Amino acid sequence: MANLKELSKKGNVVAPGHRACAGCTFPIILKQVLAASDTPLVCGSATGCMEVTTTIFPFTAWKTPFIHSAFENAAATISGVEAAYKSLKRQGKYDKEVKFIAFGGDGGTYDIGLQSLSGAMERGHNMLYVCYNNEAYMNTGIQRSSATPLGADTTTSPAGKVKPGKGQSRKDLTEIMVAHNIPYVAQGSPSHWNDMVTKVQKALAVDGPAFINVLMPCRLGWAFQPQYGMQIAREAVSSCYWPLYEVVDGEYKITVMPKEKTPIAEFLKKETKFRHLFKPENAEIIERIQAEIDARWNKLLKRAELGC
């Protein structure tokens, strides 16, 4: 269990003055993740919002050592850093304790970086990969990714006269990571800081690779007023759109059980990207989204109940 007082004493783990949008939720995620570790960290990031807004030369918001090399290879790059650490340590050339974290957006993780991520997880590097999942290519201007939900209006799946936004459902990357049989996989949300910090601590404590998929409401791409990011994140959890759970050595556990499962329409209503779904002719899409959420949630409940 994380202690907010203790966490706040860590000071600014990310320097202020970065250029993320007002109301962006990734800086909150970043703070939660970085503050969770008592061990020094070396971090890396895929090309994306997080990288471009925190490392504008000659400034950097990173207080930990940080590397960005390209878009599709945050996992491979950090796996190389971790390999260097292992090698130097084994040779007696380095004596510090360090943990390694790679960050990537959903584009850099679900899509172009999937191979690199899968490879790094299979190789068993001692690293945590955090996907800050805002469900589209936000840095390039809101294009659909395989994390974009059904019906979402993006610039490459626009809601038009004959097409009601994205025609396909989200890929379940968290389950793909579970299928890698790595010691720790979880879903997190910045609205539940305690849950998130605890998960990061667990992830960093395991011997081997860990993956946390964090839902990141994007005020620009999801189109909401900047003050509502955390509220929307909370509703993603309460509607079971983004269940908070973890899979430790293959064992499922729901870490935040919604007191009352809220209807998905309430969540969708708050984001302009779903506005067109509320036209009468698109009612069926909302029903489909609800049905998919229910099916996935029920499956998750069963897995958690069975403890498998």
Place this chain on the structure above:
Amino acid sequence: MAITKDRIALTGNEAIALAMKQINPDVCAAYPITPATEIMQIFASYVADGAVDTELVAVESEHSAMSATIGACAAGARSMTATSSQGLALMWEMLYIAAGLRLPIVMPMVNRALSAPINIHCDHSDSMGARDSGWIQINSENSQEAYDNLIQAMRISEHPDVLLPSMVTFDGFIISHCMEPVETYSNEAIQEFIGAYKAPYALLDIDNPITVGAIDFHDFYFEHRRALAEPMLNTVIPVVEEIGREFGKKFGRTYELFETYKLDDAEVAIVVLGSTAGTAKVVIDELRAKGVKAGMLKIRLYRPFPYAQVAEVLKNVKAVAVLDRSDGLAGFGGPVFGEIRSALYDLPKRPITTNYVYGLGGRDVTLAHIASVYNDLLAIVSEGAPQNLVNYLGVRE
């Protein structure tokens, strides 16, 4: 102190794997690709037997191989990988990033044709395409040179006035799989020559955190790219010369920017890279026996390209044929031709030049092919101009 040497029969890949074992890098990332696969295969057995201290990362693609090598090198480790052809092509994006981040990665690169059509045999289209990526490129004629060049490349790349990645190239199958005698040196002598690696900046230096790979806008990008050009313009060439001499003193084989063969008084000459130089030397000896003043320039350092030095050794030649083992598809011959023409341009009296694209996809290059080029050159000298600026040698048309 005399250096212990062994003379043993090795293929090019075996010689390179042995050199890597003796270099003993901290990290190697490996991915298989014909004809370079053996290098990492042999190296993996060294790792498995505990003969090296290296952490071997058997990645899932060449893109990740270069990415992991970049991560390891930025962390402060001496880092290597190896590849060929399509593998190099898949690394493309990361080649530029390795150079842009000033990481002294050293990579054996076995020359193989690029698809399509798919072909596993030798030509130089792979490394030629990477010539503007910011990597130092050192070509090798045979296994001995590949072995020696790889050892020198460590010193060149890690030199504080350089800090750029290097690829050491040699011809696929012709050298990579051909067994010939190689003089090898003791581990101690090689370690003494390359010295310990101390990264100027390292991610693992957690008390002095650095941000690597920051974004530059129009206010800084140009300055950083200009700084990247500086070693290519001014420092790499003298460093390569200095290390080549030092290598000669220690190991008995001195290396220069290029090798000239009977070029001093030559009237006709060819410019060539890689294993074809060996074939050309035989032809030159035969022509010399007949009284023909034939010579050759074998380029060793291709990036940065030693323009001034090349012009100096070719200035008295009457006609020069540039042999390109890749086609520029530029409507103006191969890439080496462009370099040589450009290097000669400022001479008050320029040799006549012509270009031969040859040996694509491993097409055999015989003594007769090279002899025909010299015959053409003699005709060009007497006629005053070549019939064609760009020729294709040994192809059915």
